[in-house]
Amino acid sequence: xxxxxxxxxxxxxxxxxxxxxxxxxxxxxxxxxxxxxxxxxxxxxxxxxxxxxxxxxxxxxxxxxxxxxxxxxxxxxxxxxxxxxxxxxxxxxxxxxxxxxxxxxxxxxxxxxxxxxxxxxxxxxxxxxxxxxxxxxxxxxxxxxxxxxxxxxxxxxxxxxxxxxxxxxxxxxxxxxxxxxxxxxxxxxx
Numbered sequence: 413x414x415x416x417x418x419x420x421x422x423x424x425x426x427x428x429x430x431x432x433x434x435x436x437x438x439x440x441x442x443x444x445x446x447x448x449x450x451x452x453x454x455x456x457x458x459x460x461x462x463x464x465x466x467x468x469x470x471x472x473x474x475x476x477x478x479x480x481x482x483x484x485x486x487x488x489x490x491x492x493x494x495x496x497x498x499x500x501x502x503x504x505x506x507x508x509x510x511x512x513x514x515x516x517x518x519x520x521x522x523x524x525x526x527x528x529x530x531x532x533x534x535x536x537x538x539x540x541x542x543x544x545x546x547x548x549x550x551x552x553x554x555x556x557x558x559x560x561x562x563x564x565x566x567x568x569x570x571x572x573x574x575x576x577x578x579x580x581x582x583x584x585x586x587x588x589x590x591x592x593x594x595x596x597x598x599x600x601x602x
Contacts, residue, residue, distance in 0.1 A: 417452035426458065434462040441469045464580070471576050475569040481537055481600065484530075485570055487519045488541040489577040532591030533561040537570060543576045 419425050420435045438451050438461060447455075454461035475482065483506035490499035503516055511519070511534070518528035519538070527535040540558045543550040558567060 415453055415456060417449065419456035420447065420452075420455065430490075431458045434458040434465075437462065438465045441465055441473075467576065471569075471573050475573070476563075476565060477569050477573070480506065480511050480534060481566075481570065482573055483509050484511065484534055484537045485541045485573045486521060486577050488538055488544050489574055491520055491522060492542060492545040493578065499574075536561050540570065541574050544571070545578050 420439075426432050429515060431528055435455065435458070438455070438532070439447060442448060443450065450453060451461065454464055472482075483502050486502045487499060487506050490496070499520070503520070506519065507513070512529055514529045515534070518524045518526075518530055524538070527538070530538065536554075536557045539554050540550060543554050558570070562570065
């Protein structure tokens with residue numbers, strides 16, 4: 413990482429009550445875990461950290477998406493973007509959410525030959541995520557297949573999940589570190 417981490421324990425780091433409140437909100441969302449590298453970097457700009465904290469909190473914990481659907485979308489963004497740090501964190505969450513070992517192998521393939529043992533609903537998420545991430549534009553056939561399995565609210569939530577992880581997390585990680593698939597933590601402080 414090219415920036416040092418902000419130090420929330422430094423009494424000179426966050427001088428206003430508003431900035432202290434932002435640190436408290438970020439801590440509350442992360443609890444019981446400590447602040448993460450991403451938080452400590454974003455806190456160089458408290459207003460930006462606050463906005464991302466709110467958005468990420470909604471994406472990760474306040475949608476109606478099932479765990480498997482959310483994590484499939486995140487894992488596919490990681491694979492398409494070769495964001496292996498992101499994959500290393502979210503593949504276990506996909507498994508915990510109900511994706512099988514064979515399903516994880518399918519998700520990890522850049523261009524899967526088929527859906528493996530993923531359900532039709534899960535496969536629709538893969539196809540939609542791949543189109544959004546690799547092409548930005550999503551063909552009507554792919555969108556229509558997604559609509560067969562998800563409500564309008566869920567489609568908005570899938571789209572927001574993919575957008576967040578593609579536009580921010582993957583690009584942040586890829587721009588800030590030198591990690592590889594064999595060493596997802598190499599040069600990675602964020």
